[in-house]
Amino acid sequence: MCELLAISSRQASTVTYSLPEFAMNGSALRSNRSGWGIAFARDKDALLIKEPEPAAASPWVDFIAQQKIESRCVIAHVRYATRGANTLENTHPFKRALAGQMQLFAHNGTLEGIEDRVITETLSHEPLGETDSELAFCLLLNRLKPIWRAAEGHPTLDDRMAIFVKFAAEMATLGPANFLYFDGDTLFAHAHRRIYEEGGRHTEPKPPGLQIRNCQHCAAQPEYACQGLKIGLHDQRTIVLASVPLDEVGWEPLPEGTALALRNGEEIERERTL
Secondary structure, eight states, rough: EEEEEEEEEEEEEEEEOHHHHHHHSSTSSSSOOOOEEEEEETTEEEEEEEEOOOGGGOHHHHHHTTOEEEEEEEEEEEEOOSSSSSSSGGGOOEEEEETTTEEEEEEEEEEETGGGGGGGOOOOOOOSSSHHHHHHHHHHHHHHHHHHHHHSSSSSHHHHHHHHHHHHHHHHHOOOOEEEEEEEOOEEEOOOOOOOEEETTTTOOSSSEEEEEEGGGTTTTSSSTTTTTTOOOSSSEEEEESSSOSSSSSSEEOOOEEEEEETTTTEEEEEEOO
16 A cells, blocks of 8 residues: 655755665555655755656666755655556645745545545645545645745744644544645644555555654664665654554554654654544
8 A cells, every 4th residue: 555754853864765665565566556756855845756657667766766865854655546547746745835835745545525525716726636635735735824824934833733633633534544744844744544455455444554763762873774764863863754664673653543743853742633
């Protein structure tokens, strides 16, 4: 199924992602072979590379592995298409500008009937593709826009978190709602339920939807490395979120209906949505 990954660090870290697990999850051996994408946040913008093709056969995967890209926040996604064709506009992560700041979003799950909750013509950001995920992103931005327009710089965390928590709770009534959302300052995440592939069959959606690993205790090491992912620690705080653990040490399954706010490699808020 779809796989999510996010990294939040106190300083811009050198992130090298050779994507072996990423590529395996997008190979013909797995069901999620509809596309992949990775976004590196940079100041007010983001470097976004994505492709509506299997990661295992992509030359872009090798290209990314050879680069030493620095970022405080990285979001990656492997897609298993349940809504919309295998096209670039339907491939995660999605990005949009709001109040002069690039926003990033990725989703794991299917939100049945979200079209009935949204009048597209009233959205400040229109979807380019056909996915429920991008429509959810546009809905979230529509709800955030008033507080962004009223603020000088970023709105307060309390205001942003309240909107994100309410949004995630509503989306969870439609189906699995595992979200990663970065607004240039804070990485918001929501852990819900996900479908697992067990014995060649897909399970019913069940928790955990996301796992978290706090690498603060790893700071004495020069880097954190697992499954081809390498993060330069440089004596700093780093938190990693993933759909499934990337190694066997230090991962915490997030309870169903958990919303997080991460900033600069530190968890600053956690709320329940269920």
